[in-house]
Amino acid sequence: xxxxxxxxxxxxxxxxxxxxxxxxxxxxxxxxxxxxxxxxxxxxxxxxxxxxxxxxxxxxxxxxxxxxxxxxxxxxxxxxxxxxxxxxxxxxxxxxxxxxxxxxxxxxxxxxxxxxxxxxxxxxxxxxxxxxxxxxxxxxxxxxxxxxxxxxxxxxxxxxxxxxxxxxxxxxxxxxxxxxxxxxxxxxxxxxxxxxxxxxxxxxxxxxxxxxxxxxxxxxxxxxxxxxxxx
Numbered sequence: 001x002x003x004x005x006x007x008x009x010x011x012x013x014x015x016x017x018x019x020x021x022x023x024x025x026x027x028x029x030x031x032x033x034x035x036x037x038x039x040x041x042x043x044x045x046x047x048x049x050x051x052x053x054x055x056x057x058x059x060x061x062x063x064x065x066x067x068x069x070x071x072x073x074x075x076x077x078x079x080x081x082x083x084x085x086x087x088x089x090x091x092x093x094x095x096x097x098x099x100x101x102x103x104x105x106x107x108x109x110x111x112x113x114x115x116x117x118x119x120x121x122x123x124x125x126x127x128x129x130x131x132x133x134x135x136x137x138x139x140x141x142x143x144x145x146x147x148x149x150x151x152x153x154x155x156x157x158x159x160x161x162x163x164x165x166x167x168x169x170x171x172x173x174x175x176x177x178x179x180x181x182x183x184x185x186x187x188x189x190x191x192x193x194x195x196x197x198x199x200x201x202x203x204x205x206x207x208x209x210x211x212x213x214x215x216x217x218x219x220x221x222x223x224x225x226x227x228x229x230x231x
Contacts, residue, residue, distance in 0.1 A: 004050055006033060009041075020107070020127045021120040028112070028119050036112040042155040043108055046086065056148045057111065060099050067099075068116035068143030069134050072109050072150050074102035086153040094149030102147050103139075104132035108154040116143050123174060128167035136175075 008030055010023040018026065024038055035057065060067050073083040082100045083092040085108070110131060112118050118138050120130050135145040181194040183203075190210070192203030 006031070019125050020130045021122075021124050021133075024130065025119055025122075031114065034114055036114055038107070038110040038112065040108045040154065040156060044153045044155070046151055046153055048151050053111075053150055056099075056150055060146060060148060063099060064101075064144055064146070066142065066144050067146055068113045068118050068138040068141075069105060069145040070099070070111045070148050071105035071131070071145075072147065072152065073106035074100075074104050074131070074135070074145070074147045076101070076103045082147040084147065084149045084151050086151065088155070088157040093151060098149040099146040101144055102135070103145070104135050105145060105147070107131040108156065109150070109152060110134065113143075116141070118143065121174070124167075124170060126163060126167040126170070128164050129171045133171070 008027050010018050010027065012018065012023075017023075027038070028036055057070070060070060072085045073081070075081045082095070082098065082102060083106075084094050084098060085092060085106075087108075107128075107130060112134070116138065118134055118141070121133050121137065124130070124133060138145050179195065181192070181196065181199060184191045184193055190207050192199065192207070194203065
């Protein structure tokens, strides 16, 4: 196995020198391999091994060359999950519909495609929600995230304590700001950033009116240019 893999770890046994976001960034930067596996220390392989994982990733590459993040448990939409895992909550073996494109991944086992250059956010901290953060980082760059049929056992059951909810609120606050409708002005145009269909088309009308207004002002100042002048 040592000939096939390089094992790196973050040692927080004495104290928390790194949280998940800074620690995983450090590990990702130190890796020089085709894939980077980010995993908890409390997992155990069952029937699936290294060769099976590589087979699944080769199949995923053929299925969707734009994949960048994969794992064994994740969700999409509201309360929709796909899993291939054994844990304190039960057992779900490989399903025939896998791989499935998702929006978030459980942090117990995550694989990154190194060429995609995906890494955790620099403005978040703690030990929660970096799975969904990595998926969103990938999607923002045009990549996709998947649950694949790689089965292992995860001994952890997760803890929803004060720190968990602090991380949740920080994550929500970050994306509330990111998703806030706004204008982005470039040297050549104005771009409306919004998820609203009505808002998008209204902004296009505003932008068209703005171009007309600028052109009228230009022609008024440069009558000889006529309609050929640039606004």
